[in-house]
Amino acid sequence: MRIHLQNQPNDRLFDFSHAMWDEAAVRAGETGHQVTIGTTVADFTSAMTTAEALVCDASVIKARFPCPAPHLRFIFATNAGLDRLAPYDWLPPGAILMNNRGTHAAKAGEFALMAVLMLANRIPEMVTHQRAGRWEKLWGATLAARRITIVGLGALGGTLAGHAARFGMPVTGVRNTAAPHPDCARVLTMEALDSVLPETDILVLACPLTARTRGLMDRNRLSALPAGAGLVNIGRGELLDQDALCDLLESGHIGAAVLDVFTPEPIPEGHRLWSTPNVIISPHTSADDPATYNPRSLDIFLANLRAHRDGKPLPNQFDIARGY
């Protein structure tokens, strides 16, 4: 197959290389493909005249499509959340869009567990005290004493549910269907979210941004959490009302937050988030480990190619109607 890997013009840390491809091809038993790697617009345009498959970051897709790509059948975006590509009318007719779900599970799962531990141990408040040069004893708790609700049980939320359950936390999962999950004591549908908020010590947002989840945690829902509750957001900034969150952190109703995603990104200089108390700001890197990102991405891409050749469903095919 004619496969093109397009690197971003200004992100050497996440560049694909031919050596990386060759190793992945050997791992997958998929040697023999014709592979090009490009960086410039000219590289891209030239490759699209013959490429059957494209692997690149969503920002490349956003910048270059629609464009002439007569043979293109597979587009593999190296991101999990593709919300910024909606609506998907730029997709060449007949081409299959895939996302990179699964790549992030290990790294994001560890980050999420860390965030939950930081809330249970009251690190965000300690950091606020530290900023003021103030010593004040603050007592945390073990995870088993905290009720966690995880919105979204995909690769990120599902991995966290496993970690949380192993530490004895009673885990409530919330997703589109109430199908059971092995690491959740119970799973509720999105419609039941309101009922569980008052019983939630730590709320984790780990769902994709779709028309349905945009603004999910509005001011009313954030206020429905019990006083002192903690919040983790590793989904998208637009899942919540960020101003309401800042207000509630300032009033103390929300005890602390660990956030990896924001509206907008980067957070502008002088933005109120920088001085909001009891919040930890991670610069949207929770899910990405540069040392393993590209090799894992290629493994997933090649597994999908194999599935297609075997006539099986593609595990990473993006569902445009659902938006994830």
Added chain:
Amino acid sequence: MRIHLQNQPNDRLFDFSHAMWDEAAVRAGETGHQVTIGTTVADFTSAMTTAEALVCDASVIKARFPCPAPHLRFIFATNAGLDRLAPYDWLPPGAILMNNRGTHAAKAGEFALMAVLMLANRIPEMVTHQRAGRWEKLWGATLAARRITIVGLGALGGTLAGHAARFGMPVTGVRNTAAPHPDCARVLTMEALDSVLPETDILVLACPLTARTRGLMDRNRLSALPAGAGLVNIGRGELLDQDALCDLLESGHIGAAVLDVFTPEPIPEGHRLWSTPNVIISPHTSADDPATYNPRSLDIFLANLRAHRDGKPLPNQFDIARGY
């Protein structure tokens, strides 16, 4: 037995109550003891005329002993590290001193895992950027990519070793004897510490403070860690040269630190630690969960009484020669 529980005059959060005792006595099958609870100096002095066993914080022992206590046979300090009680010449002749090792394992183990995750995810540096209102992408890694060395394999270090191993970390343990530990890939003696420092991405100090460990991580040893290494201290502040650590954090040779213990405590106002970059300051509360601390302590105390009655070694007897 005549047992006296002495609360501290100013720490209601960790007070013993009769209800707490009664529940523990039922759990242990140890009902029938004569138990008093006191807070004032007068309570203490009066109780010591008849008490056979005393349960209290080390600060009470420090303040009250030596004192007349003609029947006292057991002193159970509700702390693990009793370094501040050295030398132990205040101990009434024939009385057995016990510490509270074991109580802290769950809470401190979770705190230590959190600290290690924070280093792998570069949270201390993110917090330094946040303090300056600066958005800068920083990339972390999964735990499996980091080499951890844990000094001390007691309740704290041993519990952390288990967590770290479950996340795929290659764990090196360092302790007085090189006896193997089920969660360590290798165990070295203290004498071999120098050899492992250059191969350590994350160093965790979880050992007691003794004549042997005081100043263990001096400037030379801290400098022997590879550039960018992370450090966690949940032992005692005096285990390391705090000024050297601040220097090395400022120069960037040590990438980040998560510290729960300091010299002195509380950290004075205006101390350089408050403005040292890439350090997270926890106010010596990592090991203590108020909701479970006293019940666990009483369970451990009663298990030791039972062992004594059965003629078995006391699991928590403090070894004055070793200092832990």
